[in-house]
Amino acid sequence: MTVGSVVEKDSRAAFGHLRLDGVTRRFGKATALSGFDLRIEGGEFIALLGPSGCGKSTALNCLAGLLPLSEGAIWLDEERIDTLPPEKRGFGMVFQNYALFPHLSVRKNVAFGLSVRRVGKAETARRVDEALRTVELTEHADKLPGQLSGGQQQRVAIARAIVLRPKLVLMDEPLSNLDAKLRVQMRTEIRRIHQDLGLTTVYVTHDQEEALALADRVVVLRSGKVEQIGTPEEVYTYPVSTYIAGFMGYRNLLELPVLSSGDGKVGLGEKDGLNLTGVSRQPITGARAVAAVRPEDFHIAGSPDSAAGENIVTVRVEVSEFHGREVAAEGVTDDGRVVHFRSPERIAPGERVALTVAPERVLVFGESVQDAAAALDEAAAESIGETTGAKDGG
Ligand SMILES: Nc1ncnc2c1ncn2[C@@H]1O[C@H](COP(=O)(O)OP(=O)(O)OP(=O)(O)O)[C@@H](O)[C@H]1O
Numbered sequence: 001m002t003v004g005s006v007v008e009k010d011s012r013a014a015f016g017h018l019r020l021d022g023v024t025r026r027f028g029k030a031t032a033l034s035g036f037d038l039r040i041e042g043g044e045f046i047a048l049l050g051p052s053g054c055g056k057s058t059a060l061n062c063l064a065g066l067l068p069l070s071e072g073a074i075w076l077d078e079e080r081i082d083t084l085p086p087e088k089r090g091f092g093m094v095f096q097n098y099a100l101f102p103h104l105s106v107r108k109n110v111a112f113g114l115s116v117r118r119v120g121k122a123e124t125a126r127r128v129d130e131a132l133r134t135v136e137l138t139e140h141a142d143k144l145p146g147q148l149s150g151g152q153q154q155r156v157a158i159a160r161a162i163v164l165r166p167k168l169v170l171m172d173e174p175l176s177n178l179d180a181k182l183r184v185q186m187r188t189e190i191r192r193i194h195q196d197l198g199l200t201t202v203y204v205t206h207d208q209e210e211a212l213a214l215a216d217r218v219v220v221l222r223s224g225k226v227e228q229i230g231t232p233e234e235v236y237t238y239p240v241s242t243y244i245a246g247f248m249g250y251r252n253l254l255e256l257p258v259l260s261s262g263d264g265k266v267g268l269g270e271k272d273g274l275n276l277t278g279v280s281r282q283p284i285t286g287a288r289a290v291a292a293v294r295p296e297d298f299h300i301a302g303s304p305d306s307a308a309g310e311n312i313v314t315v316r317v318e319v320s321e322f323h324g325r326e327v328a329a330e331g332v333t334d335d336g337r338v339v340h341f342r343s344p345e346r347i348a349p350g351e352r353v354a355l356t357v358a359p360e361r362v363l364v365f366g367e368s369v370q371d372a373a374a375a376l377d378e379a380a381a382e383s384i385g386e387t388t389g390a391k392d393g394g
Contacts, residue, residue: 010043012198014090014167015077017041022072023082025058032058034224036072040168045194045201047215049208049247055224056204060170063202065089076167089168092161096173100145100156107132107141110159117164131163134193151182158190162197169194171203175210187213208247212236220244238281242290242365250292250363251340258289266364273335276311278362290365295328297361298341300353307354311362315339317351331355 023036033055040046048056061067063074065086074082081089100109110131114124132138135155145153154174161169174190175183191214194201205211211218212232220228220235220243228240239245242253256268256276261284268291269275276291301307304314315331320343327343331353341355 010198010200013042013200014165015042015200017077018168018200019075020059020063020072021075023059023062023069023074024071025055025062025067026070032224033062033221036226038219038226038229040200040202042200043198045191045203045214045216047211047218048202048204048221049206049211049218050221050227051206051247054221056206056221057172058224059221060172060202060204063168064091064093064170090164090166091168091170092164092166094154094157094161094169094171094174096176100153100160102145105142105144106137106148106156106159109145109156110163113160113164127163128159131159134162134196135159135189149182150178151186154178154186155189158193162193162199167200169199169201171201173204173206175205176207183210190214208249220247239292239363240281242292242367245292245363245365249296250294252291252293252295252298254291254293254337254339255288256291258284258287261285265359268364270335274313274333274337276313276357276362277359278364279360280364280366282366284364284366286366290367292363292365293357293361295340296342298339298355298357300341300343300347301356302354304352304354307356309356311357311359313339313355313357315341315353315355317347317349317353320347320349322346 018040020036020038023033024031025033036059038046048059050056058067062069062082065084069082072082073080101112104112107128110128111124114127119127129138132141135158137152137155137159140148140152145156148156157174171190175186178186187210193199203211203214212235215232217229218232218235219226222243228235228244230238235244236248239248239250246253254274254276256274257270258266259269260267261280264279264281266278266280266284266289268278268289278291298313301309301312313333315333317329317331319330321328327346329341329343329347331339331341333339339355347353
């Protein structure tokens, strides 16, 4: 596991750090979350990422106090807080279904938490105005939630959380009910509000693009355990396993015999077949290993007869789909391996092309191809869920 560089803490944050120490949650015999360790600096934006059922919501609900821990502890600076009820933790929550009161105006929805806390009228009005300004809803203050768009309703939910000046904001897939364009807009808004107010945010998502765009550090969970923690750049560029690689868009997982390995460089290949040179951060000791390559890292090197050099992969084109700026293509090698790649222009099915990839963009993992395939299936299931709009895509 890689621990990402610690992000500079925001001096406006309400605490120094929050520490999850071996947080475990079981449901009967099933363990939803196991030995979760994480230190969150005040002011940080953390994304919990993973496919459906990996334990993201369980982790968030344990933090919020909605689920008691089976084992472990949570510390806010020097105070142990996992024994406190949710209302004593001072955290704000934003859910995917907004959970607004339909019969109350936007203003009253936002003011609700303050009235429960018996904040005075003038102070309430001032803070509600400020929260509505922050989420840019001032002119909609007197409308009912039903009169607002999905994105505006989600802003009300965010205003309702931030008006309480929470020490920590917990968000569970807050954008998953919005269409793709609005999701991207609201994502920027959420990051802006986080920064403007000096909040500390923990954000649950199964969408890797969202996690990478928003977070200072991404925590990738798999079957209730942490698989990798790192900055978006680290997780994207140096995934620690084929599972993370699959999630981060390394769609090609090619299992090959190991020919040589040392100093982080690995030679893979078959006699008279596919040969690839790649890099690895872990020692490769097995006889076979898996090379992970992103489709966009393959480049067309020309026709199979003329292409020369390292990492040449010859394929017969099977599918070529127009995606606007580029064409997404699928080809098959002579030994029947499917290779996903990109091309600046359409290529006809049946055409043979030589592809090449820089060795530093071939990540080699000493895992079995079954593990790699399972990982890719999980990641693919997620992306299918994305495109069909399915909630949990798993
Ligand atoms: N109340 C419960 N009783 C029994 N099992 C539960 C309960 N809540 C969660 N689980 C199980 O714990 C595991 C983790 O669930 P969790 O909701 O944390 O996953 P998730 O990553 O948030 O998934 P999703 O993205 O689908 O919401 C799953 O296997 C789930 O079936």
